[in-house]
Amino acid sequence: MSSFGDKSLIPASALENPVFPRELEDEAIYIMREVAAQFERPAILFSGGKDSITLVRLAQKAFYPGKIPFPLLHVDTGHNFPETIEYRDWLVKEVGAELIVRYVQDSINQGKVQEESGKYASRNALQTVTLLDAIEEFKFDACIGGARRDEEKARAKERIFSVRDDFGQWDAKRQRPELFDMLNGRISVGENVRVFPISNWTELDVWNYIKEEGIPLPSIYFSHHRPVFERDGMLWADSEYINKDTDEIPYEATVRFRTVGDMTCTAAVLSEATELDDIIGEILSAEISERGARMDDKRSEAAMEKRKQQGYF
């Protein structure tokens, strides 16, 4: 897929005037190496979004010239953007990583979870069950995720090594204190750890890093034409996975996606941004936060904290 490779040229402007704080990369690489050293069976939770793409780059750099010593795990909801899947398959070949895919559809078929119904039906909550099953199946003791503390206020309280019980649950009051840069990943049987190497990065840090590193991205992050419809003041990609009301009529628009989740819960923004510089410019002047375009967070003020308690990232 040379279409991804084309974007890997580092723009001259990025090299002349670096704005990404390299200290964040030093910290993330240090965390990656601690994971490899402290755990027997780690995995990177890979969603195809820019944050998990950043994780793959960091893992690649942490162990170079060796290969990434753990697999990527993708929990496929079946509602992904096809561009994301195409990119995922290209990336694992490019970096020579192992890919494991587990399907939410299988969890549905096994009767472990039930598909939501109605206009806002989404598989976002269902993926937690598939994830926990995969952790059990492969006996993963550490799952590396791309969550950032600036994304959401419950995440602002998260540790870098976040210990979860047998049910994957997060207990905010039982968290281990993390002092200096010493990470304690010791766990008992049944427990596992979620690791967040880019905890201290902001959305802008991620974009600046992608730019300065010349990391290729799935095409849906850049401006393109697609049929969309309006709901709750936001634009949604028209797809077979969304139950539209009769007055929700799709039309063609020039858009891009600021975060990449399922088609059912990620809204598009009108955008002409075809280059990373344009995207960074948009973020700097944006009035809506990143997760403001995520329906899964809008369900209630504590939506994220409640999902985390149940084993979501």
Place this chain on the structure above:
Amino acid sequence: MDILRIATAGSVDDGKSTLIGRLLYETQSITRDKLEALDAASKRKGLDFLDLSLLTDGLIAEREQGITIDVAHIYFSTPRRKYIIADTPGHFEYTRNMVTGASNAKVSLILVDARHGVVEQTFRHFFISAMLRIPKVIVCVNKMDLVGYSQERFQEIKQEFEAIAAQVQFEGQSVAFIPISSLYGVNVTQKSEEISWYTGQSLLETLEAMDDQVKVDSSQAARFPVQYVVRPKTEKYHDYRGYAGRVASGTFSVGDEVIALPTGQRSKIATIERFDQQLEQAHARESVVLTLENDIDVSRGNMLVKAGQEPTQHREFSAHVCWLDYQALAPGKTLLLQHGINDTKAKVLALEELIDVQSLEKSASPGQLKLNEIGSIRLKVAKPVFADAYAENPANGAFILVDEFSHATVGVGFVNA
């Protein structure tokens, strides 16, 4: 671009969350949807102003009780640099969070309510800043609006603070005082007419001027804990053996003679690598891979140091410890000691003294060390620990204590000189 890490501390209700909210708001670090959510939540609480504390109190229990329970990390940036705030709660029972939040900070921000002045918590916060050797402390005298922006009141608090701070302040630690009102945004990012008698800088101006706090101190002894041995075993890199790690302190250069600890074997640095780049030098805090000129025995947990700068080899040593667990520490207890990335079994030989953080009185041989208590203990370790005194080289002088059975982090220690 550089990063300045700040720890904030204050007592309940002295307006710490409001101050941080104000900083975010005035540096345009919050977006419209977050502001709208804030507005709606403030109205639900029956307030006629924006309750900026709702921005940082992220957990359900915190919003219900109107308090901050856990360390929260907050980010904002200016064209000059990126700021990371570790916002730590002021409750007595959560002091362990304050030590945690402050452990990575270069600046400590202490809030004092202008009406109440220096309270029990204020000194505790300063004591911890001094114990962790945070070089810069900023005391924000908040709620100045409620004391009529009185210069006298401000001076009174400043003098009171300075008098007690002098007892624990270390050489090189500086303390600045700023009169503010976070509710009305006075002296937070901009100076204001309400306090015309104050000629110093606003809080943000003070932070922006702190260039020394973000610089790495290259004068420290060079320490490189080996995290991971990179052995690709591919055709191209058949005999490659790289030592991956993050420089803890000092600087390493290609050609430097190094000693591997604990074996004491010597070699020279052949290359310093960062991904596919070759570097001449690696500085403190940088994650790199070192290769050596000859094959010596080095594995995870070992430390490479520059010849002539060897640290002390400790088998038995004293350290100040802050106890972080509900179950108290008693003499004779066996624990895991993690120094950087290296760990060993450790036995508590004795509790030497307990320090009353309030009165600074020391009591010898306490029976136990309880949650949030600070004292000096004597430890014996199963494997030698190559630590520096914390006061001389903090990056190689701290350790954590881990419970052997629960695996929880139960204490943090600072090696005594």
